[in-house]
Amino acid sequence: MSADQEDDLQMAEQDVNQTPENDNSARDYRETLFLPKTDFPMRAGLPKAEPKWIEKWDEMALYERLRAKSKDRPKFVYHDGPPYANGDIHLGTAMNKTLKDIVCRSHQMLGYDAGFIPGWDCHGLPIEWKVEEQFRAKGKTKEQVSGSEFREACRDYAAHWIDVQREQFRRIGVQAEWFEQDGDPNTGPYLTMRYESEAKIVSEFLRIAMSGLMYRGMKPIMWSPVEQTALAEAEVEYHDRKATTIWVKFQVAEGGPEDASVIIWTTTPWTIPANQAVSFSSKISYGLYEATAVASEEELGFQPWVAPGDKILVADALAESVFKAAKATEWKKLETVDPTGWKLKHPFHGADWAEGYWDQPIPMLNGDHVTDDAGTGFVHTAPAHGEDDYLVYLNNGHTAKDIRDIVDENGCYRDFVPRFAGLDIIRTSGKKRGQDGKAGAEVLKALMEQSGLLARGMTSLRDAHSWRSKAPVIRRATPQWFIAMDKADEAGKTLRQKALEGIEQTQFVPAAGKNRIRSMVEGRPDWLISRQRNWGVPLTLFVNAEGEPHTVLQMASSINDRILETIREGGVDAWFTTPKEDLLGEDANPDEWEKVTDVLDVWFDSGTTHAFCLRERGVIDDETGQADVYLEGSDQHRGWFQSSLLECCATRGMAPYKTVVTHGFIVDGEGRKMSKSLGNTVNPLEVAEKNGIEILRLWTATSDFTEDLRISDEILKANVESYRRLRNTFRYLLGALEGFTVREHVGRSDMPGLEQWVLHRVAEIDKIVETAYRNFDYKKIMSTLINFCGVDLSAVYFDIRKDSLYCDPWSETRRRSVRTVMDILLQRLCVWLAPIMPFTTEEAFQQSRFADEVDSVHLMQFPETPADWKDDALAEKWAKIFKVRRVVTGALEIERREKTIGSSLEAAPIVHIEDSALRDAFDGESPEDIFITSDAILTDAPSPGVAFRLEDIAGVAVVVGKAEGRKCARSWKYFNPADADPDFPDITPRDADAVREWDATHNG
Known part of the structure; x- marks a missing residue:
């Protein structure tokens, strides 16, 4: 009979329907077999069967019964990372939720109380965009809709997709607390847009504000002109793009050779109007160079901007590359220079159209970020548009108030900027959205008019793009709210130190996740938490004329209590609609304080979910408890894993989790990323309909x-x-x-x-x-x-x-x-x-x-x-038996293939075993049963040369002989007719006993 059990029932029925060739009995023994x-x-019919099981589990209230049955067991706390309430689930979210379901189901069966409270992220820009589209379809722009109406539409949109996704997650078999019980807000899934959740997010925010970790600062952050909001690192992705590169001349004004120019190199021409300094490094060797020959116009097809006799200042290590870019063919070094204390002229200095806007001296600043491995060894410094630029500018005695803010929220130059007012840096709408706007081209034109260009070119670079709009982002200095990473508390610990300690105390699966998130936390800037949007949890602060938040007031706690009660009763909309006088009460003069209208980064929302899903519900202790497991994709090391870590460390001084489990992303069979354009995507719901989930x-x-x-x-x-x-x-x-x-x-x-x-x-x-x-x-x-x-x-x-x-x-x-x-x-x-x-x-x-x-x-x-x-000794014995069985099975297979025998029961092998330990393993066992033959002989006699052997099993050889005797009409085994039961001569004595017992049972 077949060794593969998959068709055993059918095979068994086929076997007993056949009649042995020596069967002379009138008795049909089939009815006596225990098939x-x-x-x-x-x-299986899974596509139809699975939904019925889900209905059955609903009817029997399986999840609720699990909770009741396990209420006295040790808790296993799994915390669900919230998917976004926007669109159907896809294969990645299906796989993610399946893993989470396996985690909770398995720990339930391991003896824990392992509940699964699912959740949803409900605020944020993607929903805003969809709602804007809905209003535009009705002929209304966002500006024509009141804030309350807009936020209500966002809430309705999220609620719709929560219902859709809930049923889709249930279809893939996830057993969880999907529904609220009897209106109790402490049951059912957690939603960041529930009023209770929004109030708790505000509570966590105010807790951090009261700790002194939060501050308002004007520094360059990633800004999306398309979305008109600040973005955090977790909200961007990096893509290659082509960029114009320029080498720009800054003429020396003071301290150095005034007939020469310092050369800078940049891939963002549009930032030249924002230049306020040029940086150098005291560790780099610089020289004054003169061009002595240049390529001809006939040779190039254009007139190069450099001419013989032009003097430039560059790093010695980069002089050759700079001159080649400028199309000079010969040059010489005149002297070594030290640019410390020099002053330069902006390329637009003195331009007829500039209205004196760029006539201020440009200082040379010593900065550690300057290198001589690329560019010119001098760095164009626009503190409004680069992190390094900002830091070196402030470290050299300037303040944030000195930074020129010349780009508005649309990514356009402000109205007061001569010549460039209103020009866009990137296109924010239309088919060419995300492409270069008019600003860069106009800056290049102005530089050429002012003889400010030394050279230009094109390059490819990896740059930040919004993961939502896919359009490039710019760096832009704007007033934003931050949580400080390096401000020490009363115990002398910073948030960065607490987070790194939390990482060390956390188990990561796989272990490489620890290094990944640790490196991110070690190098991350302060946490940018403010966004300039409508649909989100507001930064519930009042600020005075000096920019201080109301949390500095002695009566701040009373104000906070009123804010929390207002949000708890009316949700986030209540912050915008409630008069400030009602919120401030008698604790502050409303004429001296203004509401902040920014909303919180949605990563802050999701980072606080442990507070309202686990702590508010009493799943874990508020101050000391941790979830056992967080599980998400590897991208969440910079997303939810990190925002949850930072938020919990800021409010409670510890990581919110004990273990972080990370999964990879889904690719096709060839390892390619899933893409609709490639046609390699897989819809989980279609798989459910075709094969079963x-x-x-x-x-x-x-x-x-x-x-x-x-x-x-x-x-x-x-x-x-x-x-x-x-x-x-x-x-x-x-x-x-x-x-x-x-x-x-x-x-x-x-x-x-x-x-x-x-x-x-x-x-x-x-x-x-x-x-x-x-x-x-x-x-x-x-x-x-x-x-x-x-x-x-x-x-x-x-x-x-x-x-x-x-x-x-x-x-x-x-x-x-x-x-x-x-x-x-x-x-x-x-x-x-x-x-x-x-x-x-x-x-x-x-x-x-x-x-x-x-x-x-x-x-x-x-x-x-x-x-x-x-029983390890027993296992060792049977390992020896199976070793011999492999050789016998191999020998029988050859005989079947040669058609010497049909069934293995027609064989009576002689098994030659040299090792006595292998032979002794069969003591007390029936070798013919193990080999599925009618007879078998084990012997230590030397094996003949024609015996069958396997190369990897030494000392075992098999000679297959034909079974003798009569073929049993019931079991097909061959036996000695002399041993037959007289009442049942055509079957073995064993079979005779079975038939006699069967008859007594069925015919009595």
């Missing part, structure tokens, strides 16, 4: 999710095949256990050695599975169980024990032992696989005897494994 019988279908869950668990996960039609087909084999393991076990009750149960000590070996394997695998679930190693679980089902069970145990299962007397200890072990196997496979394959395991469980005791497999825990099941 597998089950209603568990081979074809169980296949996608299986794919998730069999992949190494800590790296990028590959998917394709071929990969899905492989998972369909793995699923089929696992399903048919359940099917075979259910069929073999038809009618089984605990009355048949046999204790381990009374079982044959093979059954004891299976129990040993169960003990080993139980340890592997439970440990792997604790370590989030689902790939190990699936590879272990797929191998166990396919090899240990199908190819070995089921294959060997078919004869006993089908043909032994019903009451025979060996057959009862087989059924006892299969009963254990069915239960273990159901619970081991339930977190990963919740639908199929439930279906199998409901057809087992265990359903009479427990309503659902998901109400089960992993059973305890008796200590005596683990």
